[in-house]
Amino acid sequence: MTDWTDPDALDLSDGETFDSLLDRADTREKGHFFEFFAEGDELTHEPGLQLTHHGSEQWMGQTLNHDPAYWRADTARERGFDERPVHPDYLLACVMGITVEDLSEKGGYFLGRDDVTFHQPVTAGTPLSVTSTVVDTKTSSSRPKYGIVTWETEGRDRETGETLVSYQRTNMIPRREPAATDGGAVGEQDEGGPALPDTLVSPDGKYFEDFRRALDTTQEENTAVAYRHERGRTMDDQLVAGLPLATLNTARQHHNRDEMADSPSGDIVAYGDVTRSIALAHARSDEATYRERRFADERFHDFVTLGDTVYGFTRVLDCDPDAGPEQAGAVTFEHVAFNQEQTPVYSGRRTALIQRNT
């Protein structure tokens, strides 16, 4: 009888032997299929991550987020932070990155996120503890190989237990077994174009008063405050695979071209939080941000792949002079990230405190 523990019993360098061995081997799976998730289930995510200035600076540099309050202690103090915080986009991406192994590593796409709330500024050195609850599961009527799962996630300071950020997120998750569908069409679009405002105006400057003045012009005329940002960022390997891996996001969508060849995108795609952060950076470069408050109704409409260029477009929805501290007012924006073909890939509503010009 062959002793299979004998290191020389099998020649694993022989292509044919190795191929037939691989075919017989079980795969030690990572992540979960759609069928695993049930409403009300709670998951504690084990991967550990301590927020660092290095990580935050790497994220900000690559995504063009240059607000000095997150780079320099003096500006941070002037802006009312006790000490220089990590960037909120980095915090959010790290909290989400840690969840991926349990929630979406199997290869589903990030479709959207809602109720993103930043509870307090967060500093480097904070160790994260992240939990999620399944709030909804449903089959996809248009894509029988996938289900759709929504989770509520909370990122806390592992030492103090304080909540740092919370949100609800929805992904398409591969099914172990394809479902019967109602035949819903994929990518169906409405006929006819939408009504558009006659005039699009840009604010004259980057302060709260500039946004408010621009919005005042929309009261009487058929006008909207909406503008595009000049910068674009082409997605390279560092952005598509490097940044997600730096946040422990193990989704195969970002770093396994082999697996993704046979998927709806046909290739690796950018982490939604990277795409979003770039478009937000373009917008922030044209405003005097004081603080990030919250995001709502975030949606990822289309894939962003290696070589695509991400641009930004912004619409101003509301200005509230009473919602902030003395030196800032709250502005609600709708931001859109779009690619070189002018196809929207992300949209979301953001409320931020914008500095007054005083």
Ligand SMILES: C/C(=C\C(=O)SCCNC(=O)CCNC(=O)[C@H](O)C(C)(C)COP(=O)(O)OP(=O)(O)OC[C@H]1O[C@@H](n2cnc3c(N)ncnc32)[C@H](O)[C@@H]1OP(=O)(O)O)C(=O)O
């Ligand atoms: C993190 C992370 C992963 C990532 O970051 S992946 C990268 C970011 N995400 C993407 O690149 C996905 C971009 N989206 C698309 O390309 C298309 O949406 C997609 C995935 C090809 C699907 O397009 P379809 O044309 O087939 O259809 P829909 O977009 O209308 O949606 C399919 C079904 O999903 C439902 N749905 C869509 N958005 C939401 C939402 N926000 N909340 C709930 N449900 C949503 C939609 O109603 C459709 O349902 P059906 O029953 O009609 O199938 C990571 O791993 O976590």
